[in-house]
Amino acid sequence: MNGIRLPVMQAGAPDQTEAVVFVHGNPGPATDWAGLLTQVGEFTRAVAPDMPGYGGADKPRGFPYTIDGYAEHLAGLLDSLGVTRAHLVLHDFGGPWGLAWAARHGGSRGRPAIRRCSPAPP
Numbered sequence: 001m002n003g004i005r006l007p008v009m010q011a012g013a014p015d016q017t018e019a020v021v022f023v024h025g026n027p028g029p030a031t032d033w034a035g036l037l038t039q040v041g042e043f044t045r046a047v048a049p050d051m052p053g054y055g056g057a058d059k060p061r062g063f064p065y066t067i068d069g070y071a072e073h074l075a076g077l078l079d080s081l082g083v084t085r086a087h088l089v090l091h092d093f094g095g096p097w098g099l100a101w102a103a104r105h106g107g108s109r110g111r112p113a114i115r116r117c118s119p120a121p122p
Helices: 030-041 067-081 094-105
Strands: 008-011 018-023 045-049 085-092 110-117
Touching: 008 030, 018 030, 018 067, 018 094, 030 045, 030 085, 045 067, 067 094, 085 094
Parallel strands: 018 045, 018 085, 085 110
Antiparallel strands: 008 045
């Protein structure tokens, strides 16, 4: 996406526009969610990306490695996957990234569920 090689694990029907999206933390990759992804995929579409700089994703120099940068990357990723409604499951650094996404793009597009997240500075 946007020139960034980005592995994305998926389960369930890939044409569903509603999905449970698992966002990893630091230093974890998307594979941290493999067990849950498989279980959730039995009921609905489930998605777990490697975010830039983590797992098998590229670590581009020009990427904005900020909470806002990751939130906007997540928005673009969901758009590229055709996900119009996302239920985010967030862990560690995925918390601030996902909450920033929800503040800008949430509402009717989805909501976050938080799991052991790191606080973000004001």
